[in-house]
Amino acid sequence: xxxxxxxxxxxxxxxxxxxxxxxxxxxxxxxxxxxxxxxxxxxxxxxxxxxxxxxxxxxxxxxxxxxxxxxxxxxxxxxxxxxxxxxxxxxxxxxxxxxxxxxxxxxxxxxxxxxxxxxxxxxxxxxxxxxxxxxxxxxxxxxxxxxxxxxxxxxxxxxxxxxxxxxxxxxxxxxxxxxxxxxxxxxxxxxxxxxxxxxxxxxxxxxxxxxxxxxxxxxxxxxxxxxxxxxxxxxxxxxxxxxxxxxxxxxxxxxxxxxxxxxxxxxxxxxxxxxxxxxxxxxxxxxxxxxxxxxxxxxxxxxxxxxxxxxxxxxxxxxxxxxxxxxxxxxxxxxxxxxxxxxxxxxxxxxxxxxxxxxxxxxxxxxxxxxxxxxxxxxxxxxxxxxxxxxxxxxxxxxxxxxxxxxxxxxxxxxxxxxxxxxxxxxxxxxxxxxxxxxxxxxxxxxxxxxxxxxxxxxxxxxxxxxxxxxxxx
Amino acid sequence: xxxxxxxxxxxxxxxxxxxxxxxxxxxxxxxxxxxxxxxxxxxxxxxxxxxxxxxxxxxxxxxxxxxxxxxxxxxxxxxxxxxxxxxxxxxxxxxxxxxxxxxxxxxxxxxxxxxxxxxxxxxxxxxxxxxxxxxxxxxxxxxxxxxxxxxxxxxxxxxxxxxxxxxxxxxxxxxxxxxxxxxxxxxxxxxxxxxxxxxxxxxxxxxxxxxxxxxxxxxxxxxxxxxxxxxxxxxxxxxxxxxxxxxxxxxxxxxxxxxxxxxxxxxxxxxxxxxxxxxxxxxxxxxxxxxxxxxxxxxxxxxxxxxxxxxxxxxxxxxxxxxxxxxxxxxxxxxxxxxxxxxxxxxxxxxxxxxxxxxxxxxxxxxxxxxxxxxxxxxxxxxxxxxxxxxxxxxxxxxxxxxxxxxxx
Ligand SMILES: Cc1cc2nc3c(=O)[nH]c(=O)nc-3n(C[C@H](O)[C@H](O)[C@H](O)COP(=O)(O)OP(=O)(O)OC[C@H]3O[C@@H](n4cnc5c(N)ncnc54)[C@H](O)[C@@H]3O)c2cc1C
Ligand SMILES: Cc1cc2nc3c(=O)[nH]c(=O)nc-3n(C[C@H](O)[C@H](O)[C@H](O)COP(=O)(O)OP(=O)(O)OC[C@H]3O[C@@H](n4cnc5c(N)ncnc54)[C@H](O)[C@@H]3O)c2cc1C
Numbered sequence: 001x002x003x004x005x006x007x008x009x010x011x012x013x014x015x016x017x018x019x020x021x022x023x024x025x026x027x028x029x030x031x032x033x034x035x036x037x038x039x040x041x042x043x044x045x046x047x048x049x050x051x052x053x054x055x056x057x058x059x060x061x062x063x064x065x066x067x068x069x070x071x072x073x074x075x076x077x078x079x080x081x082x083x084x085x086x087x088x089x090x091x092x093x094x095x096x097x098x099x100x101x102x103x104x105x106x107x108x109x110x111x112x113x114x115x116x117x118x119x120x121x122x123x124x125x126x127x128x129x130x131x132x133x134x135x136x137x138x139x140x141x142x143x144x145x146x147x148x149x150x151x152x153x154x155x156x157x158x159x160x161x162x163x164x165x166x167x168x169x170x171x172x173x174x175x176x177x178x179x180x181x182x183x184x185x186x187x188x189x190x191x192x193x194x195x196x197x198x199x200x201x202x203x204x205x206x207x208x209x210x211x212x213x214x215x216x217x218x219x220x221x222x223x224x225x226x227x228x229x230x231x232x233x234x235x236x237x238x239x240x241x242x243x244x245x246x247x248x249x250x251x252x253x254x255x256x257x258x259x260x261x262x263x264x265x266x267x268x269x270x271x272x273x274x275x276x277x278x279x280x281x282x283x284x285x286x287x288x289x290x291x292x293x294x295x296x297x298x299x300x301x302x303x304x305x306x307x308x309x310x311x312x313x314x315x316x317x318x319x320x321x322x323x324x325x326x327x328x329x330x331x332x333x334x335x336x337x338x339x340x341x342x343x344x345x346x347x348x349x350x351x352x353x354x355x356x357x358x359x360x361x362x363x364x365x366x367x368x369x370x371x372x373x374x375x376x377x378x379x380x381x382x383x384x385x386x387x388x389x390x391x392x393x394x395x396x397x398x399x400x401x402x403x404x405x406x407x408x409x410x411x412x413x414x415x416x417x418x419x420x421x422x423x424x425x426x427x428x429x430x431x432x433x434x435x436x437x438x439x440x441x442x443x444x445x446x447x448x449x450x451x452x453x454x455x456x457x458x459x460x461x462x463x464x465x466x467x468x469x470x471x472x473x474x
Numbered sequence: 475x476x477x478x479x480x481x482x483x484x485x486x487x488x489x490x491x492x493x494x495x496x497x498x499x500x501x502x503x504x505x506x507x508x509x510x511x512x513x514x515x516x517x518x519x520x521x522x523x524x525x526x527x528x529x530x531x532x533x534x535x536x537x538x539x540x541x542x543x544x545x546x547x548x549x550x551x552x553x554x555x556x557x558x559x560x561x562x563x564x565x566x567x568x569x570x571x572x573x574x575x576x577x578x579x580x581x582x583x584x585x586x587x588x589x590x591x592x593x594x595x596x597x598x599x600x601x602x603x604x605x606x607x608x609x610x611x612x613x614x615x616x617x618x619x620x621x622x623x624x625x626x627x628x629x630x631x632x633x634x635x636x637x638x639x640x641x642x643x644x645x646x647x648x649x650x651x652x653x654x655x656x657x658x659x660x661x662x663x664x665x666x667x668x669x670x671x672x673x674x675x676x677x678x679x680x681x682x683x684x685x686x687x688x689x690x691x692x693x694x695x696x697x698x699x700x701x702x703x704x705x706x707x708x709x710x711x712x713x714x715x716x717x718x719x720x721x722x723x724x725x726x727x728x729x730x731x732x733x734x735x736x737x738x739x740x741x742x743x744x745x746x747x748x749x750x751x752x753x754x755x756x757x758x759x760x761x762x763x764x765x766x767x768x769x770x771x772x773x774x775x776x777x778x779x780x781x782x783x784x785x786x787x788x789x790x791x792x793x794x795x796x797x798x799x800x801x802x803x804x805x806x807x808x809x810x811x812x813x814x815x816x817x818x819x820x821x822x823x824x825x826x827x828x829x830x831x832x833x834x835x836x837x838x839x840x841x842x843x844x845x846x847x848x849x850x851x852x853x854x855x856x857x858x859x860x861x862x863x864x865x866x867x868x869x870x871x872x873x874x875x876x877x878x879x880x881x882x883x
Contacts, residue, residue, distance in 0.1 A: 290688070292599065293598045293684070294598065296597045296683065296684075298597070299597060317589075317718070318592055320592045321595065321597070322600065398567045399556075399567070399572070401475030404572070405571060408569035409569070411568050411569040411570065413510060413554045413567060419556070437602075437689075438602065452606075453590035453592055453593075454606070454609045455588055455608040455609055458606075458613070459612035459613040459616060459617050459619070460612070462619070
């Protein structure tokens with residue numbers, strides 16, 4: 001079990017190195033872990049899932065509105081099935097709340113039949129159009145003016161943080177090396193005589209590998225160019241989101257989607273598995289791949305739209321505002337390509353459905369690696385993982401008498417807003433893939449993520465984190 | 475697997491209000507105070523400065539804790555009340571497990587907190603180094619950690635000056651204090667001392683437009699009233715004041731809240747709309763000083779004792795509210811024939827500075843009371859208005875309304 005955060009990288013040659021430990025890179029690593037291979041993941045950040053994979057809308061899509069026949073549509077559908085099953089097995093919170101795609105004017109209503117038909121072709125035969133009466137019966141706090149809706153029962157909400165962490169945990173437990181704080185600078189071919197493959201120059205020295213997988217998200221185009229390809233350019237498309245207080249949760253029962261326009265999927269209102277309500281995302285094309293800040297304009301636009309969709313929402317307090325960057329490209333599909341001669345697979349442009357598609361992408365990339373000549377060996381079943389539950393639909397430790405009786409630390413609350421116990425924080429800090437920052441700890445436990453944002457528990461949580469870091473430094 | 479018990483009075487929260495309530499309930503039978511923190515005392519635990527009578531916060535906590543214990547109350551810390559299982563039944567979690575406790579009277583004394591950056595919708599990045607005063611005080615005074623090196627303090631009411639004191643004591647340079655109002659809202663001596671002797675500049679009519687920095691805060695963007703923007707370099711920002719009652723339990727229990735204070739609406743005997751449920755302290759109004767919260771606790775205890783003796787819960791109450799520029803009034807219910815408000819006064823807040831305003835209280839167009847305030851009404855600080863007129867309220871009439879008449883400055 002190896003996670004490194006500093007120092008030189010190991011000598012020798014890996015069979016596969018995956019660049020990027022987002023939800024896609026970790027899913028690939030987990031899939032490769034089933035095979036007798038020497039696999040490593042190199043990640044620039046101090047944690048897994050620290051880029052786009054932590055800042056999305058957290059929906060497990062059915063793919064009902066994908067472009068039929070595209071690679072994305074296939075991988076989203078297959079990924080949805082795989083991840084739904086995996087989530088249940090691994091304790092990743094997921095709730096099949098269903099979606100309503102609400103038509104607010106005649107033009108939108110007129111678009112519903114075509115969307116229903118497309119949903120059918122995308123493998124969602126149970127999607128159907130419902131009238132205003134049923135819409136308001138099922139969603140009583142919806143703003144006035146809804147004419148009809150497309151009901152898509154299969155759409156679910158999921159915990160994106162636990163998903164990535166679960167993949168990474170399983171991969172690391174099965175022998176994959178995870179090298180954090182390790183940015184890939186450039187790639188060269190290994191000199192003759194040292195085996196065919198790649199020599200990767202990173203911020204932590206050089207590492208060699210026979211096969212290379214580029215899952216670098218927003219930087220997948222840069223890495224692709226380093227290998228001599230000019231197939232796509234990533235234009236970060238920012239999505240700002242507002243998280244409303246848990247008091248808002250009773251206002252919303254489904255994922256409330258707008259009818260998509262040429263400009264994108266539009267602004268939705270959705271519950272989260274943590275018991276909050278999300279409003280967003282915006283869609284802003286930028287040129288800065290680090291522009292994950294929120295803006296006054298973005299917040300204002302979202303509140304305006306939210307007021308129309310669920311008026312009561314705007315009266316509730318805001319718990320958090322965040323932004324994520326979609327890895328959009330000039331193409332209308334994922335950019336997954338094998339370059340067998342180079343022993344290299346590009347996994348780029350995984351823009352707005354990568355969480356859902358992750359497991360299917362991983363299976364597909366593994367096939368591509370085999371096609372490029374990598375001998376996979378006999379696959380084996382991975383040891384199952386059971387992740388700590390962060391979801392409100394399932395019992396949390398503070399509610400479990402038997403757990404507290406066995407270990408009283410699960411009865412001592414530290415973060416009061418999110419009801420996080422000292423036992424959970426201890427476990428996360430000692431976990432196989434420990435957090436690199438307080439934010440990483442929040443993504444593993446929810447500590448400090450609630451309405452007070454640390455007024456009550458911030459200092460204590462930091463103390464627990466620092467104590468652990470000090471112990472590790474010796 | 476929940477153990478069930480009954481007690482006479484259950485007090486939720488062992489801050490000044492809850493402890494003071496318990497201290498006056500020696501005659502109430504079995505009294506239990508539940509506190510989710512490891513130590514009793516609430517906010518004053520981490521106010522390492524004077525101003526609590528002749529004491530510092532921690533000294534004041536020792537006094538209150540002793541008084542509650544001497545009155546025979548059972549004080550339990552590290553016990554969190556997680557929700558309601560009935561009108562007077564609460565569920566708890568602690569290291570001892572899960573409990574379900576039913577009482578004859580429940581007193582909510584869960585306090586108030588500052589609204590953090592996100593609730594204030596301040597845009598920008600999400601770096602480390604962003605505090606509220608509560609987190610700052612705990613970081614420095616309870617954990618002995620350094621918050622940063624150069625700070626900006628958002629707010630200029632009394633708690634903002636406490637934040638300044640904590641920062642300077644921890645060796646942090648303060649680049650500026652910033653308030654959206656035209657002047658500070660603290661004691662004149664505190665404000666003058668901070669500006670002149672400690673040389674902390676106060677930017678008035680200014681707001682934070684953006685936070686900058688990736689991992690750690692690198693600066694903030696200030697916007698002035700005329701639209702000018704400027705960057706102030708800092709690695710720490712403290713959002714102070716802007717209090718909101720910690721009303722989660724009240725709201726989850728269906729207790730009616732007042733839209734002004736956002737705490738439970740209560741009458742002059744600290745009774746909420748739910749029979750048997752009382753509320754006291756800063757849960758009712760963020761934020762009054764600790765001594766005031768404690769005094770309310772004492773008064774609430776008297777009302778609890780009357781309730782235990784069988785005094786009826788009022789069925790009909792007259793609501794009380796304010797009109798702009800007034801922000802809120804407490805208490806917000808008048809029980810016909812009930813006791814006068816605490817100390818015979820209503821507490822009020824204004825949203826703007828008002829120089830010696832005329833305050834008018836009316837009901838259905840009939841003036842009940844008129845009073846000229848002898849001083850300036852200052853936002854973020856309460857002022858009192860006599861409640862001598864409550865006997866004249868029409869028990870069958872409509873809402874009693876407080877208005878202020880004064881040119882705003
Ligand atoms: C606003 C928004 C809403 C979304 N909503 C949904 C949704 O509801 N459902 C859904 O399924 N999907 C959604 N998505 C899409 C989903 O979040 C992404 O498709 C997915 O997170 C992409 O994962 P990734 O691993 O490719 O990228 P990332 O998470 O960005 O990971 C890439 C990693 O590579 C690392 N890296 C980059 N360059 C280097 C280098 N040179 N060396 C080392 N490491 C490097 C980065 O540090 C990063 O950790 C949404 C996206 C956004 C922005
Ligand atoms: C940062 C800050 C600085 C201040 N500085 C001063 C000052 O210098 N001087 C001054 O006079 N006043 C100050 N105040 C005002 C302060 O609020 C009062 O001093 C006083 O603490 C109010 O007392 P209280 O009992 O109403 O609430 P609190 O002191 O807030 O106590 C409430 C208690 O309830 C507990 N609680 C809440 N929910 C639950 C639950 N579900 N289960 C169990 N326990 C629960 C909390 O843990 C807390 O201990 C300050 C306030 C703040 C926020």
